[in-house]
Amino acid sequence: MRWISLRLRLMLVFALVALAAAVSASAIAYWLNRDAVLTRTQDAALDDFRKSLQDNTGSLPLAPTCQELQAAADRMASTSQKYEVLLIGKSGGGDCVAPSKPDLFTPKVVPESLRAAVDRERRIDDSNRYAYHLYWQRITLGGKPYLIGGAKVIGGGPTGYLLKSLENERQDLNSLAWSLGIATGLALIGSALLAQAAASTVLRPVQRLGDAARRLGEGKLDTRLQVSGTDELADLSRTFNRTAESLQKRVEELSAREASSRRFVADMSHELRTPLTAITAVTEVLEDEADNLDPMIAPAVQLVVSETRRLNDLVENLMEVTRFDAGTARLVLDDVDVADQVTACIDARAWLDAVELDAERGMMARLDPRRLDVILANLIGNALKHGGSPVRVSVRTEDGSLRIDVRDHGPGIPEDVLPHVFDRFYKASASRPRSEGSGLGLSIALENAHIHGGGITAANSPEGGAVFTLTLPLGEDPAEAGGASLLTDEQGRDRAEEDGK
Known part of the structure; x- marks a missing residue:
């Protein structure tokens, strides 16, 4: 989750917590209400059925006729509880079935488990005062829920069953479920808004702290919160x-x-x-x-x-x-022929016999001639001193930049020394702390390259020897390329005279 912002993660956590709490509360509320609604409905129906069964079958003979059973079933079904009744009794040596609604409630509707429980005679003792009891269960007919219950009249009377629809209760529970679902959704939206407010409250100081740390890292040390x-x-x-x-x-x-x-x-x-x-x-x-x-x-x-x-x-x-x-270092720019400039640097120091030059005439660049001479003198002199002749200097343009390679044919630069060759006063060999150089030449060469907006790199050639590569920009002023500010021609002459004192 690294790519997810802290604000989004905080809102997600709030939403998950709120969702879990709302779903849990809704589920508990739904099941409690469901149990209460169904229990209340079935208790009322079963109590009414028990009383009605006693009242309507108590006056029947031991062997009532089917018409008498049917009349009793119709009277029992006419109560306010609105359930259907099925009475089964003995009449003339056979069973007589009297349903209050023959097209809905028939003996086939009664589950075998319920029929067996109702017909089972229990032993009477101190804990059980009656041989037969009232049993019930919930079933589904035609995709609709029903409560079905039954009991046998004690003393050889008929067996009665009730069938009550629970469709109204199901609709009520469905409405409750929808209400709880809407409440859960509203709680989720509320939690998102609260998370947004909390995230803004918490993250705003963090954001200010981050911005302040960024400004501090940019060098604005007076930054405070x-x-x-x-x-x-x-x-x-x-x-x-x-x-x-x-x-x-x-x-x-x-x-x-x-x-x-x-x-x-x-x-x-x-x-x-x-x-x-x-x-x-x-x-x-x-x-x-x-x-x-x-x-x-x-x-x-x-x-x-x-x-x-x-x-x-x-x-x-x-x-x-x-x-x-x-x-305070400044550039005095001029359009120079790079090949002529390199040749002049080599000739002024009598290096013509020890240096091979590979450069085309007419390669013009806008540079500070004096500083370019300092760079070349340090690179070529360092190659002659530590690498040995012949030293090869090649000049070419590459990707809009001037590139000058100075390569010697010496043993190369040790790998542990390469990162430090431009450090000031760095000596590659501790056994030779005293040498002709000051240890500042390469550092000064690098600074002169930087002031032009370029750079110098050091490496070992695969064919042997060390290679120093000077890269300077072409086609733009060094000030625009990140170099130093420039001087006018008159200021440049004054600066050159001052540097030459």
Whole structure:
């Protein structure tokens, strides 16, 4: 019953309970009334028959004639109880049958079991004062109900039987059954209305609670419920409000801490730029004079130069990550030839001998050239560093999207590492915590893809090696595809100059 709503289930339960109660009450009422009506009718008829049998046969001779029996039967049938009479007696050595209505009441109508009971003589003792008793039962003739009873006159008198129609009683009971059926139907309708009212009373707070929980899940942490009453639903609403208030406070604290952390990283990176600029200038001079330095000092100078460059890259990456976290990263869009852009990225880093490019010229896309260069540099550089050459870069369009695959020929990525390759500062090998990279390259590449409204996936190729797939939308602005907001050309130049500082 999962597909049935709670309201419908509540109404169904109410209806079933009401139906069971109404049917039970109606059945009990019907059987009680039926028993009372039939008992009253048959008692009245049998009492009248017993008295009439005594009064009308007491004056008859021991061997009455058939005419005398017939006259007695007619007198007995003329009472207010409206039953037919059948008298059977001995006359002239044979049986004489006297029915009040020969076409309806004949000896054949009397059941053999009733005849045997009436004719059976009982022994007289302290518990039984009479040899013969009055017996009765209900039968059906021609589809109509009747009461039939009989008794034998004590002292050798005739045997008398009565036949009373119960058609009126049946009609009365049928009317009662219809009335009870209508009452049951009305009770069912009333229960449905009560169930509707109860469902509305119970489910309205539940619905409000569900809507509030949905808004809370959407990030509207100021959502609260109006509480009234002291029942369980009111307690539940108060609990929800307390939970929402605690959650809001906790999220605000975490947001404040996160904002503080972002400001700290941004401020730290910004403050590091000035001394790094001076250190970088000094290291460049030292690198130019490396051939003239003492051989004992040259390795240390080379280490300082490489670590300074690494530190400079780390600071730049931290600044970029901070922009993404703060939501201030912007796109400077331009129509670019993707093949030319990939070629320029490879050529600028002297990777032409180690990278194979499969791309057609003239494949235009509206992208941020600088950010696309960052993505490609990170993906191709990561493939060369960890996978080994040759690295194959293929560019094609697929289902209205630009797809760039970067595949290496290395050992591939372990399955337990695949879910974490885009995590910040993630190192696949704990034994090599120190490497040339900062651990932010792939994360930054993914964020740059997201800001375009695209994404990057990592997998292992069946032929060996790892494959990184960049997917970017074509034919729509990244802002419409879920990416970042855009800058004007002048703002883009200012942003590019600021990023290049």
